[in-house]
Amino acid sequence: MPPSDPNASEEEVLLAFSVEPKRDRSTLDRYLAQYPEHASALVDCSLELLTLPTEISPVWVADSAVEAGWQKFRAQLGAAADAAVESPFAKLTPSAFKSLAVRLDINNLLLLRIRDRGIRAVSIPGAFMRQLATELGAPLKAVSEYLAGPPCLTPSSTFRSPGKPVAAGQVDFSDAVKTSQLTVEQQKKLLAMEN
Amino acid sequence: MVEPLKxxxxxxxxYHRRxxxxxLLEKLDLVGAPERIDQLxxxxxxxxxxxxxxxLVHFIRRAWRENDAGxxxxxxxxxxxxxxxxxxxxIPNSRMADAETIRxxxxxxxxxRFARDCREGGTWLDYFEVQFEGGFAAFRTTVLRRIGPSTNKTAPLMGDGEHSDATELAPEVEKAAAEFFADGPSFFDDPAFRSALGPAINTLPPDQKAVIGLWLQGIPIDAKDPTTNTIARILKCDEHTVRNRRDRAFKALRKILEEVKANAAK
Structure with a gap:
């Protein structure tokens, strides 16, 4: 039996309990032994799980309530959501994303850094920006505005950080080109666009 | 690519998804966002x-990460x-007073909590990609313990005197309950029974609900082995009280159970 975690909150313990693959006496026994300080909450939770409805039927919810919920959620997501500009990359399937990289003659890594706004927009050569907008089928202004936004929390930076994650800093286009494992020819071509 | 849980x-x-x-996520990963939404x-x-x-939880997190506002x-x-x-x-209105406010x-x-986890990129929402209803039941439990009513909304089943733990049920009630539950907790595995009994259990007073719920999960009322978890030990009351609460719960639930058993026999 693993030792009890003195830092586990009631909510954490109950959530872990609730997603156990087996909801039976042995699981409840194990949690009660491991977290005696949360015994009462575990019993309450086990009863909630025991009486879970077998089927969830849709209920009528007023559109105004849904809209109010969305507006509140959006506000809670913070300034990043308020400033969110529709990403011109959002509708690309994984294969379309790879295909775009091929058409731009870059690799997926550099395109990911561009998509996640890890490159300062002002340092991206105009020729490359125009080519990107053309290949995306989006107005140049929309692409420029999107890339001028703050860097995104990428899935990797989101989950691998031991502490509160922050978006990685931005680099200049030339630095990104040199550090994205591109071929020498690709680097030359992209860096030439800066002139 | 579908990111694994962290x-x-x-x-x-x-943790792993089912x-x-x-x-399903891998299948939907191959299509563009508009088509994916139509499928969801x-x-x-x-x-x-x-x-x-x-x-749904997975693709909301992903839409946030990818700045896909639409x-x-x-x-x-x-x-x-x-x-x-x-x-x-x-939590239907019949379960507790002021259910609408609590919901x-x-x-x-x-x-x-959902927004905070999106914003901070935590792993709390991983639970909801493993088992949404279970996770939400756990979340609901923590909130109910903080803000829920102290008692369920239920009509007294007996007079005040009879309702006390110290008062014995009539022997015929105990006998009838014992006979009815002769199949033991395994009867609870029957989906029809379970779907009818779940809401009924939620109408019981908390003390009876706790006893019947633990009993249905196979926890014994009492045991000689001091290391065995028993209902009496978990609820910190004596065996006699536990049996009384169980039998009162049986009596209250019996009408519903009879209907379910009758329907199952048809």
Missing amino acids: RISKKDGL AEVQA VDAGGELRADIPPEA SLERLFKALFRRVQASLAAA GEIVSRFMD
Whole structure:
């Protein structure tokens, strides 16, 4: 039996309990032994799980309530959501994303850094920006505005950080080109666009 | 690519989605956002009946990470409706006083927590990609313990004197209950029985609900072995009190059970 975690909150313990693959006496026994300080909450939770409805039927919810919920959620997501500009990359399937990289003659890594706004927009050569907008089928202004936004929390930076994650800093286009494992020819071509 | 979950279980390592959920995510990963939304959400904005809510949670997190504002709004609204439906089933107005206010508070706190986890990139939402209804039941439990009413909304089953733990039930009631539950907790595995009994258990007073719930999970009322978890030890009361509460719960539930058994026999 693993030792009890003195830092586990009631909510954490109950959530872990609730997603156990087996909801039976042995699981409840194990949690009660491991977290005696949360015994009462575990019993309450086990009863909630025991009486879970077998089927969830849709209920009528007023559109105004849904809209109010969305507006509140959006506000809670913070300034990043308020400033969110529709990403011109959002509708690309994984294969379309790879295909775009091929058409731009870059690799997926550099395109990911561009998509996640890890490159300062002002340092991206105009020729490359125009080519990107053309290949995306989006107005140049929309692409420029999107890339001028703050860097995104990428899935990797989101989950691998031991502490509160922050978006990685931005680099200049030339630095990104040199550090994205591109071929020498690709680097030359992209860096030439800066002139 | 479908990102694996990152939350770590102390016992088993990384958490994993259920196989059918993972397969669905991988299938939807191959299509563009507009088509994906159509496969997740119907024209009325509801999560489609054949789509598990775990998939909705996954794609909301992803839409946020990828700055896909259009998908984020449509998927969030479907989740909002789904959460309301879940709460309406778990906390109907008949269960407790002021149920509507309590449901509203739970929704509000869940959305706060959901937004915070999106914003900070935590792993709390991983639980909801593993088992949405279970995770939401756990979340609901923590909120109910803080803000819920101290008693369920239930009509007294007996007079005040009779309701006391110290008062014995008539022997014929105990005998009838024992006969009725002769099949033991395994009878609870029957889906028809379970779906009828769940809401009925929620109408019991908390002390009886705790006893019947633990008994149905196979916890013994008492045991000679001091290391065995028993209902009496968990609830910190004596065996006699536990049996009394169980038998009172049996009596209250008997009418519902009889109807279910009769229907099952047809």
